[in-house]
Structures are given as structure tokens and as C-alpha cells.
Amino acid sequence: MKKDSSKSFRKDLKIIIHFLKLTQKINKSYVPTLITAALFKALTPLVNIIMPKFIIDELLMDMRIDFLVMLVAITVVSNLILNIINRCFAKFIAVKDLEISNGFDLLIGKKVMNLDFEQIEDPEVLNLKELAVFPVRDQGTIQFMVQDIMKLFTQCISIITLGAVLITLSPILVIFIIVMVLFNTYIFNRIQKTQYKMNQDIIIFNREYVYLYNIGDDFALGKDVRLYNMSPLIVNKLLKYNDKLLNVFNKGNIKIGKYEGMNKVNFQLQTFGTYGYLVYRLLTGLGIGNFTMYANTTLNFSTAIADCLSCYVGISQKCRYLELYLEFEGLKSKKSIGEEATKSISDFTIEFKNVGFKYPRSKNYTLKNINITIKPEEKLSVVGLNGAGKTTFIKLLCRLYEVTEGEILLNGVNIQKYDYDEYMDLLSVVFQDFKLFAFTLKENVGLLGWDNIDDKEIKGVIEKAGLGNDLNKLSKGIYTTVYKIFDKSGIELSGGQSQKLAIARAIYKNAPIVVLDEPTAALDPFAEFEIYSKFNELVGGKTAIYISHRLSSCKFCDNIAVFKNGEIVEYGNHDELVNEHGLYEEMYMAQAQYYV
Incomplete structure (x- = not known):
């Protein structure tokens, strides 16, 4: 048990140090500001504990008016100065909190953008992201943890100073207060663990709930929502998630309610015990001034211990949330960075050599035994029915995924060995599902x-x-x-205009290899003819790989690869494939009848 506690403490300490370093990188003055603010907060209760004793003693004994005025003035001015300082720190820290929050937003954004394409399609990674990011971005867990650390520091100072005062009255009373507060802390720890379990369950539901909630104001989905009267379906799904959330809340809050009831009883016993003892000492000779001082000291001492321990428990619980953030932060990219340079290459030959691929967690191959060579400046059309593997073929070329079997070569070198950024500079790609x-x-x-x-x-x-x-x-x-x-x-923009703008983006990049995935899918026949007529002008002397369902485009290409069930079943130019009377001719004739 001790080993587990020690191990847990070391793990928490490692997490705390990691995030303190991160906050220090974002804003170097944040932690020092919190430490300074903590020192001033620790001083505040001391003034209100010690000064009233002297005032009461003076009232009951010498009644020197000038001395009383001085004591009251010192109390008021000290409180005023400390309150002003504390308020200034609070305002300053609020601004710093926002800066820290924005800094972590930036870190999260960079991490998400640097994840592999494969990872952003993985539900397990997306769930981990939600569990990791929600506490940091939406709950300010890091800022609260750092503030709890500073508060812990403040309360430790208070415990030492107040304990030194209180121990002069009775060491037994100090022990009694510590025992009662420790029991309260145990209860608080149980509450925190229950709350943590609730939050973990809620966050998973939250990702799906937010998706449904945002459908209503997503203009890209707005037409479908209205034309198909999807409101009842969406509302029904939202109500189901509401029921799930309420069930989680009910179970958790029943447990929390029981613990809070125990906490109240314990607090009343502590209050009865401490004040009972103080009254007893008052009746046996303790002065009124000392009674007031010790009463205030007792209250502040027990509060300081409770706050100190609750801060420790709170920090430990926050570390559980941040542990998930560390796991997310530590996700490794599977893509190889590579060191080979591409800038010295002028002509590019692409070769797929015995390439096979299946998506993560899938048993079935999407592509099987793909062998094809694309020569410099060649115009290749990739055609096939839906689900034949055409877009996956392009995703592998773009290094969005790594091949499961075989290899893809660029001028005889595996593409994974090339510097990633330099390799990306070679490609201008317009996917069918492009975004503006x-x-x-x-x-x-x-x-x-x-x-x-x-x-x-x-x-x-x-x-x-x-x-x-x-x-x-x-x-x-x-x-x-x-x-x-x-x-x-x-x-x-209309669908056609949007697609033309996406094509303009690819042209502007001016990469030597152009990949167009269904570039005319949203265009009318006239616009399609216009694009095809300018095709050679648009790509110039570049290598072009062109995916299309409209086979009339194939006449503009040097070669055509026909995909079926993840394999290349036919290969050649338009005339050759028509004369083979295979799948390509069947598809071409099926479309041609609508244009004749």
C-alpha cells in the first residue's frame, strides 16, 4: 500500500513538473506571480487574528484611547493595503490565466494538426483527444492545478504560523483538529473520485452530443436537415443522450450526497469539540482577548489544514485528467520523416511495387498487389466503380497512410525515405471532398x-x-x-465554383505532380468540357494522376488504370481498352449512351 502511494506521488510529481515547465514556456512570469500572491494571502489572516487580541486586552485593561486608535488604525490600514494588493494580484492573474489558456489552445491545435491522417480517423484516438483536451480547454484544469499548488504553499505557511500560536494553548487540541480534518479529507477524496468517474463518462458522451447539437447550425448540412425534416430524428438522438447523461449524473450525485452528509456531521463534531474546549478554558481563567485570538486561530488553523489537504487531493485528481493529456501529447506519428532530398530531382518516376493495403482494424485488403509505373509528365487516369480503391491509391501516394505490403518508389527510392515536407512539395492534390x-x-x-x-x-x-x-x-x-x-x-460559391477554386489552389502550388480526385464531379457538362479543354494548359508538362467517373476525360490521358475490388484489372490507353471489350468498355458505353 505504501509502495502504491509512493508510486502515485512520484507520478503526480512528474506530471506537475511537466506542466509547470509548459506554463513557464508560455508565460515566464505566471508562476512567480502566483508565488508572490500566495505570500500576501498568507499574511492576511494573521492581521485579523493577532490585532483583535491586543484591542480587546486594551479595552478590558488600560483603556488608553490613543493606543486603541493606533491599534484599530493599524488593523484597518493593514487590511486595506493587503486587500488592495490581493485584488490587484487577482486581476493580474486572471489576465495571465487567459494567456495560459490561449497558449495551451495553441499547443493542442498544433498537436491535432500534426497527427497522422490515420489517427484523426481513429475513434480511439478521437476519444482520447476528447478526454485529454476537454479538461484543459473547457475546464482550465492546468491553471487550477497551478493555483492549487500555490494555494497549498499558502496554506502550509498558514498552518506553520497558526499552529505555532495554537500549540501554546493545547497540543491535544491541535491533534484533535488534525484528526477531524483528515477524516474530512478522506470524504473529500471519495467525492473527487466519484466526480472524476462521472466526468470521464460524460466526456465520451459529450463528443457525440456536441456533433448532434452542431448539426442544426452547420450550413453544409442545413439543406438536408430542412428538406428531409431531420429535426425529429436529431431531437430523438439528443434526448437519448440526455437520458444517458442524466443517468450518469443521478448515480454519481447520490454517492456524492452521502459523502457530503458525512462531511457535515464531521464538521459539526469538530466545531462542538473545539469551541467546547475553548469555553472550558475561558471558564478556567483564559482571558477574553486570548479566547478571541485562539478562537480565530482555531477556525483559521482547521480551515488551513482542510484547504491544504483538499488542495493536495484536488491536485492529485487533476493529475488524473492531465495524465490523459500526456498520453495524447505523447502520441507518436507513424509517418517516417525521411532524410532523402527531392529538390535535386527534375524528372519523377513513380512506381507502385506489389502494394497491398488494409485500413487500421480492418481484416480486408482495400488494395491488393498493385503494380504500376507512372513516367515523368505522364497523364494517368484512374477509373473504376465506387469502392474500387481509387482514392485509397492516391492516399498512399500522398503518404496519408503507409502501405501494408510492398512499397511505393520515387525514382527507385521508397517514398518513406524522402524528407516529408520536401515530398509534400512535390504534390498538388484536389480531393473530391476538398474544403474551402x-x-x-x-x-x-x-x-x-x-x-x-x-x-x-x-x-x-x-x-x-x-x-x-x-x-x-x-x-x-x-x-x-x-x-x-x-x-x-x-x-x-456554387459547387462548381468551389471546385474551380480548389483547382486554382492546386495550380498555384505549382508542384511537379498534380493529383485530381474527381475534379469535375460538381461541374455541369459545359464547365466540364471547359476544364478538360484547358487540362493540358492547367497541368502543363507536369505528371498528372486523374481520378474520374466520367470516362470521356480519359481521352485526354496517356494511360488508364481500371480498378476493380482493389486491383488493377485493365491498363492501357482509351482506344486499347475499348478494343479489349472489358470492364472499361462496358463502363464507357454505359455512360456514352446518355451523351449520344
């Missing part, structure tokens, strides 16, 4: 070089993508904000 941000058109296109954007170049790529006429109609031009979330004068 509530930023300006300029920022949406120039994401990668947002701090050094050339306006003329931005306008040029927007025009190349087919949005020139739309851009000319905007009074703010490329400084127009996308969406009206933050700007009333913002614009709502």
Missing part, C-alpha cells in the same frame, strides 16, 4: 505561401481555373471572403 475556408479568395488559393502571396499570380490561376468572369464581378476581388460566417459581404 472562411478566408479570402486570395488566402484560400495561396494556403501554402500565405505570408508571401503574389496578387497577380493568384488572379492568374483563378482565371486559368475558369473563375475569371466571376472574379471580375466582385468589388473586393481576391480579397472577398468565402462564406458569410464572419463577413456579411462574403460570397457563397
Whole structure:
């Protein structure tokens, strides 16, 4: 048992030191400010304990008016000065708390953005993130823990000074108070553990609850919610989560209520015992002044011990929350950083060699035995039915996932061996489920070089993508904000316009390898023809990998890879595949009848 307690203490101490270092990095003056504030707080009760004794003694004995006035003045002025100082510290610390909170928000944001794509799709990682982030971001656990540490420091000073005063009256009384407070602390510890269990259960529900709650004001889902009258379904799901939450609250609060009842009884016994003893001493010769001083000392001493122990328990419980944050913080990226440079390479040959892949926690392979070589400046079209593995093929090339079997080579070198950032510079990708941000058109296109954007170049790529006429109609031009979330004068783009803007983003990056995943899915046939007509102009002499359901686009490509059930079943150019009378011809003819 002692070993477990010692181990737990060492673990808590390690967590405390880690987060104190983090807060120190965010704001160097935060902890020193709290320590100074703690010292002044420790002084405050001493004035109100010692000074009343001298005032009462003077009233009962010599009654020197000038001396009484001086004592009262010292008491009032001391309290005034200390209160002003404490209030100033409180205001200053509140500002520092906000800075610390923002600092941890930034750390969390960076961590989330640096997680592997595989990790942000993993429910276990998402649950860990919620358990770790919610206490830090929404409950201020770190700031409260640091403040509890300072409060613990304050109360320790108070215990030493007040105990020194009280022990002159009766060591037995000191022991009695300590025993009663220790029992109270045990009860408080049980309450904290119950509260922790409740919070852990609630946080897991909270991730799903918040998702449902936010559906109502998510403009991307707004049309479906209204057209399909989804309100009853969403409300029903919310009510179910409410029932789950209420069940957790009821069970937890019943336990907490029992513990709080025990706490009240114990407090009354402590009060009866201490004041009973003081009255006894008063009747046996203790002076009124001393009685007042010891009464105040007893109250403050028991409060200081209770606060000290509750702070310790509170810190220990907060460490349990922060332990999860450390686990989240310590999530390792599975992606290899690599050291090989790509900047010296001018021509890029991509080779998938016996590549197989299955998603995490899946037993089935999404891709099987993929073998294909993409030559420099080649235009490759990847086609197939839904679920054939086309987008997964691109995700592997983009290093969003690592292959399960085989390898992907760039100029004969495994892509995992290349410097990650340099490798990313080689790719301009537009996924079918791309996202635009509530930023300006300029920022949406120039994401990668947002701090050094050339306006003329931005306008040029927007025009190349087919949005020139739309851009000319905007009074703010490329400084127009996308969406009206933050700007009333913002614009709502159609599906086709959004896709063209995403294509402009890929062109602006000017990478040697362009990947377009269903780039014309949201475009009408005329806009589609316009994009295809400009295709060679858009990608120039770059290598292009093109995923499409509309097989008319394949005529623009050098080669076509036909995917079925995670395998490449046909490969060649358009004419060759039509003459093979296989799956490609079947798909092509099925679509062609709607255009003839």
C-alpha cells in the first residue's frame, strides 16, 4: 500500500513538473506571480487574528484611547493595503490565466494538426483527444492545478504560523483538529473520485452530443436537415443522450450526497469539540482577548489544514485528467520523416511495387498487389466503380497512410525515405471532398505561401481555373471572403465554383505532380468540357494522376488504370481498352449512351 502511494506521488510529481515547465514556456512570469500572491494571502489572516487580541486586552485593561486608535488604525490600514494588493494580484492573474489558456489552445491545435491522417480517423484516438483536451480547454484544469499548488504553499505557511500560536494553548487540541480534518479529507477524496468517474463518462458522451447539437447550425448540412425534416430524428438522438447523461449524473450525485452528509456531521463534531474546549478554558481563567485570538486561530488553523489537504487531493485528481493529456501529447506519428532530398530531382518516376493495403482494424485488403509505373509528365487516369480503391491509391501516394505490403518508389527510392515536407512539395492534390475556408479568395488559393502571396499570380490561376468572369464581378476581388460566417459581404460559391477554386489552389502550388480526385464531379457538362479543354494548359508538362467517373476525360490521358475490388484489372490507353471489350468498355458505353 505504501509502495502504491509512493508510486502515485512520484507520478503526480512528474506530471506537475511537466506542466509547470509548459506554463513557464508560455508565460515566464505566471508562476512567480502566483508565488508572490500566495505570500500576501498568507499574511492576511494573521492581521485579523493577532490585532483583535491586543484591542480587546486594551479595552478590558488600560483603556488608553490613543493606543486603541493606533491599534484599530493599524488593523484597518493593514487590511486595506493587503486587500488592495490581493485584488490587484487577482486581476493580474486572471489576465495571465487567459494567456495560459490561449497558449495551451495553441499547443493542442498544433498537436491535432500534426497527427497522422490515420489517427484523426481513429475513434480511439478521437476519444482520447476528447478526454485529454476537454479538461484543459473547457475546464482550465492546468491553471487550477497551478493555483492549487500555490494555494497549498499558502496554506502550509498558514498552518506553520497558526499552529505555532495554537500549540501554546493545547497540543491535544491541535491533534484533535488534525484528526477531524483528515477524516474530512478522506470524504473529500471519495467525492473527487466519484466526480472524476462521472466526468470521464460524460466526456465520451459529450463528443457525440456536441456533433448532434452542431448539426442544426452547420450550413453544409442545413439543406438536408430542412428538406428531409431531420429535426425529429436529431431531437430523438439528443434526448437519448440526455437520458444517458442524466443517468450518469443521478448515480454519481447520490454517492456524492452521502459523502457530503458525512462531511457535515464531521464538521459539526469538530466545531462542538473545539469551541467546547475553548469555553472550558475561558471558564478556567483564559482571558477574553486570548479566547478571541485562539478562537480565530482555531477556525483559521482547521480551515488551513482542510484547504491544504483538499488542495493536495484536488491536485492529485487533476493529475488524473492531465495524465490523459500526456498520453495524447505523447502520441507518436507513424509517418517516417525521411532524410532523402527531392529538390535535386527534375524528372519523377513513380512506381507502385506489389502494394497491398488494409485500413487500421480492418481484416480486408482495400488494395491488393498493385503494380504500376507512372513516367515523368505522364497523364494517368484512374477509373473504376465506387469502392474500387481509387482514392485509397492516391492516399498512399500522398503518404496519408503507409502501405501494408510492398512499397511505393520515387525514382527507385521508397517514398518513406524522402524528407516529408520536401515530398509534400512535390504534390498538388484536389480531393473530391476538398474544403474551402472562411478566408479570402486570395488566402484560400495561396494556403501554402500565405505570408508571401503574389496578387497577380493568384488572379492568374483563378482565371486559368475558369473563375475569371466571376472574379471580375466582385468589388473586393481576391480579397472577398468565402462564406458569410464572419463577413456579411462574403460570397457563397456554387459547387462548381468551389471546385474551380480548389483547382486554382492546386495550380498555384505549382508542384511537379498534380493529383485530381474527381475534379469535375460538381461541374455541369459545359464547365466540364471547359476544364478538360484547358487540362493540358492547367497541368502543363507536369505528371498528372486523374481520378474520374466520367470516362470521356480519359481521352485526354496517356494511360488508364481500371480498378476493380482493389486491383488493377485493365491498363492501357482509351482506344486499347475499348478494343479489349472489358470492364472499361462496358463502363464507357454505359455512360456514352446518355451523351449520344
